[in-house]
Amino acid sequence: xxxxxxxYNYPVKTVSEARTVTEPEFQPDLFDEQHPLxxxxxDIRDTSYLxxxxxxxxxNIRDNSFEPSTDYIKIIFSGHRGCGKxxxxxxxxNKLNNGEIYFTVFIDLEQEVEVGSFQxxxxxxxxxHKLIEQLAEHGIESGVATxxxxxxxxxxxxTSEKTTKGVxxxxxxxxxxxxxxxxxxxxxxSFKQAFSGENEISNNVRREVKRNTLRIIYEFNxxxxxxxxxxxxxxxxxxxxxxxDGSEKIQSSVYEELFVKNGxxxxxxxxxxxxxxxxxAHYQIxxxxxxxxxxxxxxxxxxxxxxxxxxxxKQIVATRIDLETFIETDALDKCIHYSGGCIRQLFQVIHTSxxxxxxxxxxxxxxxxxxxxxxxxxxxxxxxxxxxxxxNDSFRPADKPVGELLYMLILLKYNGKIxxxxxxxxxxxxxxxxxxxx
Amino acid sequence: xEEQQLRNEMLFTLSDRDTGTVALVVTGNxxxxxxxxxxxxxxxxxxxxxxxxxxxxNYTSLHRALTELLPQEIQAAxxxxxxxxxxxxxxxxxxxxxxxxEFSIVDQLNFERELLFKQPQIxxxxxxxxxxxxxxxxxxDLMHWLSKRFIxxxxxxxxxxxxxxxxxxxxxxxxxxxxxxxxxxxxxxIFERLCLDHDDKLRLIKDKINILLLLGKEYREAFDFEHxxxxxxxxxxxxxxxxxxxxxxxxxxxxxxxxxxNKLDKALIFYNLSLTENLSQKKENNVGTNYHKLGIVYAxxxxxxxxxxxxxxxxxxxxxTGNDFELGxxxxxxxxVFExxxxxxxxxxxxxxxxxxxxxTGDDLELGxxxxxxxxVYAxxxxxxxxxxxxxxxxxxxxxTGNEFELGxxxxxxxxVYExxxxxxxxxxxxxxxxxxxxxTGNEFQLGGTCHHVGIVYAxxxxxxxxxxxxxxxxxxxxxTGNxxxxxxxxxxxxxxxxxxxxxxxxxEYYLMSKANFELYDTANIDVTLRSLQRIExxxxxxxxx
Numbered sequence: 016x017x018x019x020x021x022x023y024n025y026p027v028k029t030v031s032e033a034r035t036v037t038e039p040e041f042q043p044d045l046f047d048e049q050h051p052l053x054x055x056x057x058d059i060r061d062t063s064y065l066x067x068x069x070x071x072x073x074x075n076i077r078d079n080s081f082e083p084s085t086d087y088i089k090i091i092f093s094g095h096r097g098c099g100k101x102x103x104x105x106x107x108x109n110k111l112n113n114g115e116i117y118f119t120v121f122i123d124l125e126q127e128v129e130v131g132s133f134q135x136x137x138x139x140x141x142x143x144h145k146l147i148e149q150l151a152e153h154g155i156e157s158g159v160a161t162x163x164x165x166x167x168x169x170x171x172x173x174t175s176e177k178t179t180k181g182v183x184x185x186x187x188x189x190x191x192x193x194x195x196x197x198x199x200x201x202x203x204x205s206f207k208q209a210f211s212g213e214n215e216i217s218n219n220v221r222r223e224v225k226r227n228t229l230r231i232i233y234e235f236n237x238x239x240x241x242x243x244x245x246x247x248x249x250x251x252x253x254x255x256x257x258x259x260d261g262s263e264k265i266q267s268s269v270y271e272e273l274f275v276k277n278g279x280x281x282x283x284x285x286x287x288x289x290x291x292x293x294x295x296a297h298y299q300i301x302x303x304x305x306x307x308x309x310x311x312x313x314x315x316x317x318x319x320x321x322x323x324x325x326x327x328x329k330q331i332v333a334t335r336i337d338l339e340t341f342i343e344t345d346a347l348d349k350c351i352h353y354s355g356g357c358i359r360q361l362f363q364v365i366h367t368s369x370x371x372x373x374x375x376x377x378x379x380x381x382x383x384x385x386x387x388x389x390x391x392x393x394x395x396x397x398x399x400x401x402x403x404x405x406x407n408d409s410f411r412p413a414d415k416p417v418g419e420l421l422y423m424l425i426l427l428k429y430n431g432k433i434x435x436x437x438x439x440x441x442x443x444x445x446x447x448x449x450x451x452x453x
Numbered sequence: 454x455e456e457q458q459l460r461n462e463m464l465f466t467l468s469d470r471d472t473g474t475v476a477l478v479v480t481g482n483x484x485x486x487x488x489x490x491x492x493x494x495x496x497x498x499x500x501x502x503x504x505x506x507x508x509x510x511n512y513t514s515l516h517r518a519l520t521e522l523l524p525q526e527i528q529a530a531x532x533x534x535x536x537x538x539x540x541x542x543x544x545x546x547x548x549x550x551x552x553x554x555e556f557s558i559v560d561q562l563n564f565e566r567e568l569l570f571k572q573p574q575i576x577x578x579x580x581x582x583x584x585x586x587x588x589x590x591x592x593x594d595l596m597h598w599l600s601k602r603f604i605x606x607x608x609x610x611x612x613x614x615x616x617x618x619x620x621x622x623x624x625x626x627x628x629x630x631x632x633x634x635x636x637x638x639x640x641x642x643i644f645e646r647l648c649l650d651h652d653d654k655l656r657l658i659k660d661k662i663n664i665l666l667l668l669g670k671e672y673r674e675a676f677d678f679e680h681x682x683x684x685x686x687x688x689x690x691x692x693x694x695x696x697x698x699x700x701x702x703x704x705x706x707x708x709x710x711x712x713x714x715n716k717l718d719k720a721l722i723f724y725n726l727s728l729t730e731n732l733s734q735k736k737e738n739n740v741g742t743n744y745h746k747l748g749i750v751y752a753x754x755x756x757x758x759x760x761x762x763x764x765x766x767x768x769x770x771x772x773x774t775g776n777d778f779e780l781g782x783x784x785x786x787x788x789x790v791f792e793x794x795x796x797x798x799x800x801x802x803x804x805x806x807x808x809x810x811x812x813x814t815g816d817d818l819e820l821g822x823x824x825x826x827x828x829x830v831y832a833x834x835x836x837x838x839x840x841x842x843x844x845x846x847x848x849x850x851x852x853x854t855g856n857e858f859e860l861g862x863x864x865x866x867x868x869x870v871y872e873x874x875x876x877x878x879x880x881x882x883x884x885x886x887x888x889x890x891x892x893x894t895g896n897e898f899q900l901g902g903t904c905h906h907v908g909i910v911y912a913x914x915x916x917x918x919x920x921x922x923x924x925x926x927x928x929x930x931x932x933x934t935g936n937x938x939x940x941x942x943x944x945x946x947x948x949x950x951x952x953x954x955x956x957x958x959x960x961x962e963y964y965l966m967s968k969a970n971f972e973l974y975d976t977a978n979i980d981v982t983l984r985s986l987q988r989i990e991x992x993x994x995x996x997x998x999x
Contacts, residue, residue, distance in 0.1 A: 131564030
C-alpha cells in the first residue's frame with residue numbers, strides 16, 4: 016500500500032506519524048518481528064469458526080495434531096472489508112506453514128497480479144507459478160523441475176519462443192528469472208509483468224487454459240502427486256495448502272467465474288485451498304450450482320455484549336499511537352463505539368477525528384464531527400431500494416441490495432445478526448428519516 | 454462545513470507527507486478548483502506541483518494516463534516530493550450506443566487503486582459531484598480506501614448566464630482591444646462558473662464546447678496562440694468523445710488559428726478535416742469556405758497552383774450553394790496569388806471582380822481591403838499616384854464601413870510609398886498614423902512590421918539610435934504576437950546598423966540570428982543574410998578583430 020520511507024517507532028508520538036499510521040490505506044506488517052502490531056482478538060471474537068476451519072484442514076487446535084484430510088479441501092473465507100480477514104489469513108498461514116503440517120503457499124493477489132487485468136484463466140497459471148516459486152525457495156528443485164516441465168508442456172506453443180525473446184528485451188527481471196522456461200515460471204516478479212495486460216504470453220496461456228481447463232487441471236493433479244511426495248520427503252510439509260488473499264480487489268466477474276460458475280472445476284484441483292472472497296461473493300457462492308461446503312465468515316467484534324472488547328480495541332490503537340498525546344479517553348471510547356467492531360473503521364474514525372482537530376489532542380467534539388462526516392457519506396450512498404430494505408428491517412444477505420449494503424459496510428454482519436453501521440444509525444438525517452417511517 | 458475548516462483539513466492531511474497518497478476534491482466549478490489549486494500551491498511549499506488536465510485526452514485508465522502524461526522526472530521520483538493535480542476527469546466521457554453519456558475512466562479506476570496508492574506522489578483528483586457519486590457507485594473498492602475526500606459546496610451559476618454569453622456573439626472589431634480582453638475574461642469566468650453537475654450532462658458539455666469555441670476565436674483575435682489552440686483542442690476533444698457533429702466547425706476554427714500563426718501544415722490538416730466533416734454531414738454551405746481557406750494556406754506556402762485550384766473550387770461551391778456574398782473574398786484572394794506572381798493584369802482583373810461582387814452583394818465591409826490590394830499592385834509597379842489613389846479609397850471605405858481595423862495597414866502602405874520615394878517626413882508621418890490606428894484597434898500583429906519600417910527610415914537617415922530603438926520595438930511586438938517568422942528580417946537590419954557603425958562583432962551576432970530565423974521560416978531570403986555574413990567575416994578578418 017502506502018510507500019513507507021522507513022519503519023515507525025510504535026506507538027508513534029508525532030502528529031504526522033499519527034496521521035499516517037491511522038490512515039485506512041496504511042497497511043503495516045502486523046507480524047513484523049521488531050514492531051508487532053497484531054493484537055490477538057480471540058477472546059473477544061467468536062473464534063468457533065476458526066477451530067472449525069482448522070478442523071476442516073485436519074488440524075486439531077486442542078492438541079496441535081495434524082492428519083491430512085482424505086479429500087482436498089476448498090474453503091471460502093469471507094468477511095467485511097477491514098474486519099481483519101488478511102490478518103487472520105496470515106495467522107492461519109503462520110500456524111499451518113510448518114514441515115509437520117502444510118507446505119503453504121500464500122498468495123496476496125494484490126501483490127502478485129495487476130488486479131485490473133487479472134482474468135479467470137490467470138488463476139490457474141498463478142497457482143503453478145507461485146508453487147514453483149515457493150518450491151524453489153525451499154530448495155525442492157525436483158519439484159520445481161516437475162512443474163516447469165508441466166508448464167512447458169501445457170503452454171509452450173509455436174509463438175512462445177518469439178514471445179519470450181520479446182519480453183526479455185524489455186524486462187531485466189524476466190531475464191533475471193532465466194533458467195526457467197517460457198517467461199520464467201516461478202521467476203521473481205515475472206508473473207505480474209507477463210500477465211499485466213494483453214500480450215502474446217498472456218494471450219497464449221489464457222487461450223490454453225480456457226481451451227483445456229480440465230486437461231490442465233488433470234495434468235497438474237498428476238504432477239502434484241510427485242511434487243507432494245518430494246515436499247514430504249524433504250520434511251517441508253505433509254500436504255499442500257494455498258492461501259489466497261485479496262480476491263475482493265479483483266473484478267467481481269473474475270471471482271464469479273471462478274467460484275460461482277466454475278466451482279466444480281476448482282473442486283477438481285488436488286490441493287487444499289483457502290480463499291478469501293468479498294462478503295457479497297460469499298452469498299453468491301452459497302446460491303451457486305456447486306456447493307463449497309466449507310465456508311466461513313470472520314465476524315465483527317461485538318462491542319457491547321462481549322466483555323473486554325473495548326479494552327482490546329483500545330489496545331489495538333495504543334500499539335500504534337501514543338494515546339496520551341493524541342486522544343482523550345472519552346473521545347477514544349466514542350471512536351471505539353462508532354467502529355462497529357471493525358478495526359479499519361476504528362482507525363478511520365480516529366484518523367478523521369485527528370483531521371478535525373488538525374493534529375491537536377482529539378476531543379469528544381472532534382469525534383462528533385468526524386462521525387457526522389463519515390455518517391453523511393454512508394447516508395448519501397443509499398438509494399431508494401436500499402432505503403426500502405432498511406425500512407423493512409429484513410436483511411437477507413443473499414438479496415442483491417443487502418449484499419451491496421454489506422459490501423459498503425452500511426450493514427455489518429455479526430455472529431447471528433446483521434446491524435446498521437453505527438455511523439449511519441446516528442447520522443441526523445437518517446435518524447429523522449427513520450423516525451418518519453411507520 | 455465551513456470552507457476555511459475544510460481548507461485547513463486539506464492542508465493538515467497533505468502537508469509534510471513521507472508517503473504518497475490519493476485525495477479527492479469535489480468542487481462545483483472550475484473557478485473554485487483553480488482557486489483551491491492555487492491555495493495548495495501557496496501553502497504546501499514542501500512539494501513541487503504538476504498539473505494534468507485530462508480534457509484533451511481520451512483515456513479509460515487513469516494509471517495509463519499518468520504513465521503517458523507525467524514527465525520522466527516525476528515517474529522516476531522515489532520520495533514524496535510531487536503533488537499532481539489531476540483535472541478533467543469528468544470530461545473523460547463516452548457516449549453509449551443508446552445515447553447516454555458515461556464517464557469512461559470510472560470502471561477501471563476501481564481496479565487501479567493499488568497502482569495509484571503505490572505512487573510515491575500525492576495524487577489530487579479534482580472532480581465534480583456527479584463524478585464523485587458515480588465513483589462511489591462503480592468504484593467501491595477504490596472509494597473504500599480513499600479516505601481523503603474534501604467536498605466543497607458552491608453557489609453555482611444559473612444556466613441563463615451561459616445562455617447570455619452565447620447570445621452576445623463575437624466582437625466585430627478585430628485585434629487585442631480592451632473590449633476583447635473583457636470578453637475573454639467574461640467567457641473564462643462563465644466557463645469556470647459552469648456548474649460541473651448540470652442535471653443534463655449533454656447540455657453541460659455542449660455549453661462547455663460552445664464557450665471553448667468562443668474563447669478559441671477571441672484568443673486568436675487577441676494574438677494569443679497558445680490559449681486559442683488549447684481552448685479549441687479541448688473543444689474538439691470533448692466533441693469527439695461524444696461524437697457530435699460540431700467537429701467540422703471546431704476543426705475550421707483550429708485551421709484559422711494555425712493559419713494566423715503561420716503553422717501551415719497543421720492548418721491544412723484541420724481545414725481538410727473540416728472539409729471532410731462538412732461533406733459527410735452535408736453541410737454544403739461551408740464547403741466553399743473550406744476550399745477558400747485551403748487556398749489561402751497553399752498561397753502562404755507559395756504553392757500557387759494548389760492555391761488557385763482550391764480557390765476555383767471555392768468559387769464553384771459558393772456559386773452552387775448560393776453563397777454569392779462570399780465570392781468577393783475569394784476573387785480577392787485569387788488577385789493576391791497573381792499579385793504574388795507579379796502578374797499585374799490578372800491580379801487587377803480579379804481584384805476588380807472582387808470589388809464588383811462585394812459591391813453587388815453589399816459586402817462592402819471588406820471593400821477597403823480590396824482597394825488596399827489594388828494600391829499595392831500599383832505600388833509594386835512603382836506607379837505611385839495610382840497606388841496612393843487606391844490607398845486613399847481604401848482609407849475612405851474602411852472609415853465609412855467602420856472597419857478601422859484595416860486603417861493601420863493602409864497607412865503603413867502609404868508610408869511605404871513615401872519611403873520608396875525617400876520622402877522620410879511623409880513616410881514617418883504615415884507610419885506613425887499606422888502605429889496609432891493599429892494601437893487603437895488592437896491590431897498588434899501589424900505593429901512589429903511598421904516599427905521595422907520606421908527603423909529602416911531612421912537607418913536610411915543614419916540615425917542609428919532611433920533605428921535600433923524601432924528595430925527593438927519590432928522584435929518585441931513580433932515576439933509578443935507570435936509573428937516570429939518576421940524576426941529574421943529585423944535581425945538582419947540590426948546587423949546592418951552595427952555593420953555601418955563598424956561594430957562587426959555585434960553585426961555578425963545579429964546576422965547569425967537572422968540566418969537561424971530564416972532557416973526556420975523564410976529560406977527564400979536567406980541568401981541576403983549569407984552574403985552579409987560572408988562580408989562581415991571578411992571585414993572582421995581585415996580589421997583583425999576576431
